[in-house]
Amino acid sequence: MDVSEDDLLAAIRKVLAGAVDGVVVDVGDDAAVVRPGSGDLVLTTDALVEGTHFDRSLTTPRDLGAKAISVNVSDVAAMGGSPRHVLCAMTLSDDIDGAWVMELLGGMREACDAYACSLVGGNLARGSEVTLAVTVIGEVARGRAVTRAGARPGDVIVVTGELGSAAAGRRIRATQHRFDEGDLASIRRAERPTARVAEGQLLAGHGATAMIDISDGLGLDLKRLCSESGVGARVRIGAVPLGSRATLEEALGGGEDYELLATLPSEAAAVAVASAIDEAGVVRLRTIGEVLAGADLFQVDSDGAEEPLDPTGWDHFQ
Ligand SMILES: [Mg+2]
Numbered sequence: 001m002d003v004s005e006d007d008l009l010a011a012i013r014k015v016l017a018g019a020v021d022g023v024v025v026d027v028g029d030d031a032a033v034v035r036p037g038s039g040d041l042v043l044t045t046d047a048l049v050e051g052t053h054f055d056r057s058l059t060t061p062r063d064l065g066a067k068a069i070s071v072n073v074s075d076v077a078a079m080g081g082s083p084r085h086v087l088c089a090m091t092l093s094d095d096i097d098g099a100w101v102m103e104l105l106g107g108m109r110e111a112c113d114a115y116a117c118s119l120v121g122g123n124l125a126r127g128s129e130v131t132l133a134v135t136v137i138g139e140v141a142r143g144r145a146v147t148r149a150g151a152r153p154g155d156v157i158v159v160t161g162e163l164g165s166a167a168a169g170r171r172i173r174a175t176q177h178r179f180d181e182g183d184l185a186s187i188r189r190a191e192r193p194t195a196r197v198a199e200g201q202l203l204a205g206h207g208a209t210a211m212i213d214i215s216d217g218l219g220l221d222l223k224r225l226c227s228e229s230g231v232g233a234r235v236r237i238g239a240v241p242l243g244s245r246a247t248l249e250e251a252l253g254g255g256e257d258y259e260l261l262a263t264l265p266s267e268a269a270a271v272a273v274a275s276a277i278d279e280a281g282v283v284r285l286r287t288i289g290e291v292l293a294g295a296d297l298f299q300v301d302s303d304g305a306e307e308p309l310d311p312t313g314w315d316h317f318q
Contacts, residue, residue: 026120066110088135
């Protein structure tokens with residue numbers, strides 16, 4: 001490290017400066033002090049570990065910082081909540097310089113600004129590799145958090161956005177030497193995912209019975225939701241929205257899309273889908289199947305054939 005810890009902390013305070021609602025004491029004191037609102041608190045934490053979750057030679061510190069925030073905010077979004085405050089404990093290896101840390105914090109700040117939350121504290125330590133352990137504290141209206149456990153037979157299954165772009169981006173970057181615009185958009189999606197906070201609140205507001213963010217692939221995350229709810233499901237493969245460069249396998253099993261998967265009563269889903277149209281006229285929500293009694297998962301292919309859906313068969317991208 002080319003700067004002292006105190007100099008680094010002083011620089012970090014400058015990057016993070018700015019008064020935010022609800023923050024009484026922010027970065028630089030022994031602990032942060034925040035004033036909760038009237039809702040329930042939503043707490044989540046997740047660590048990104050060098051060598052396991054990222055390769056420093058393949059990502060910029062700015063993108064990495066933003067991603068560390070987004071993957072945690074995505075879990076708050078999946079409860080129907082909005083993020084408020086962020087803590088980050090990081091370990092830095094000896095070959096990291098001050099400029100890299102400033103870029104990382106800059107990316108965290110950009111993401112926090114985009115989600116209207118604030119980084120209020122953290123910790124720096126030396127380690128053999130870089131790890132970023134982020135905690136996000138969010139808020140949801142009292143008693144209104146949407147869990148994984150409320151799906152009921154007859155509900156329809158919806159997903160936000162498009163699936164598979166992050167996996168397609170990783171594949172394209174590893175296998176191609178030239179990239180067109182669609183390739184670059186997919187690579188961007190892998191490096192800089194967006195948490196679907198507004199969509200999560202829209203789904204919660206329309207009566208979502210269960211919700212989960214798609215971090216490990218549609219198949220695995222649908223299976224997790226169904227097992228928490230004690231239900232089965234049928235997915236129409238032809239209805240799954242594919243990213244522009246994604247294969248079906250990447251859309252079903254690729255992971256790291258950070259879109260939301262939710263279940264709703266069918267009339268409520270129709271209203272939600274009709275209201276989830278973005279400025280460009282693109283529908284941001286699609287119905288891909290329905291919830292069944294029992295515990296079995298099925299997929300219906302485009303020719304109408306129904307077969308068991310095997311999420312583990314989609315797991316080879318992990
Ligand atoms: Mg999650």
